[in-house]
Amino acid sequence: MPDVNLPNEMFAGSEQMIVQIEKRQVNFPNEMFAGPEQTIIQTEKEQITITMKDAEAIKNALMGYLRASTLEDRDYLLRMTEKVPAWIDPDGFMRIGAWFLQARGSSLILTYRMQLGTPVIRLFAATLAKSPEGWIITNLREERIIPRR
Numbered sequence: 001m002p003d004v005n006l007p008n009e010m011f012a013g014s015e016q017m018i019v020q021i022e023k024r025q026v027n028f029p030n031e032m033f034a035g036p037e038q039t040i041i042q043t044e045k046e047q048i049t050i051t052m053k054d055a056e057a058i059k060n061a062l063m064g065y066l067r068a069s070t071l072e073d074r075d076y077l078l079r080m081t082e083k084v085p086a087w088i089d090p091d092g093f094m095r096i097g098a099w100f101l102q103a104r105g106s107s108l109i110l111t112y113r114m115q116l117g118t119p120v121i122r123l124f125a126a127t128l129a130k131s132p133e134g135w136i137i138t139n140l141r142e143e144r145i146i147p148r149r
Contacts, residue, residue, distance in 0.1 A: 039092040043103040050094050050101065055086035057135045059096045062110060062126060065137035073142075077112065077124065101128075110137075121145040 038051040050058075059081070066078050084097030094101040099110045108128040113121060127139040 035088040035090050036092060037088070039088045039094060041094075041101065041103050041108065043106045043108065045106040048108065050088070052086075052088065054135065055088060055094050055096070058094070058101070058110070058128060059086040061128070061135045061137050062096065062099065065126065065140055069140060071124075071140065071142070073114075073122075073124075080112075099126075119146065121147065 038049055041048050041050060063078070063082060066074055066081065071077070081097055081099065086094070086096045088094050096110070099112045101108060101110050103109070110126040110128060112124040112126075114124070121144070123143040123145055125141055125143055126137045129136055129138050
């Protein structure tokens with residue numbers, strides 16, 4: 001890496017350099033979340049059509065479940081979920097930010113993968129069900145994955 005030489009007068013009169021980082025609202029362009037209006041997910045038992053209306057309802061169910069949760073990473077998961085849209089990507093995968101909807105056996109599972117600089121990958125898995133009132137989360141658990149070496 002090459003040395004960088006900054007002129008001394010750039011720092012004249014200050015004993016220390018203070019760096020401020022301001023929080024700002026990030027607005028994503030709508031085309032970033034462009035995709036189909038519906039997708040089909042195949043479980044062991046059936047094909048389930050997920051529409052954009054379903055995606056929004058699933059996000060609302062997830063947010064409600066997280067708010068009521070006592071999960072250790074609750075606040076982090078809420079922050080990473082609440083300000084991002086629910087959408088269906090061009091490949092047909094329903095997403096809510098980093099949450100990803102998939103079939104496991106006969107169940108629909110929303111997964112969130114978190115790796116925090118350790119060899120262990122933490123995966124949060126929320127099980128979904130559709131009731132007469134709409135989509136609900138029936139369970140949210142943490143799974144730890146240790147990659148093979």
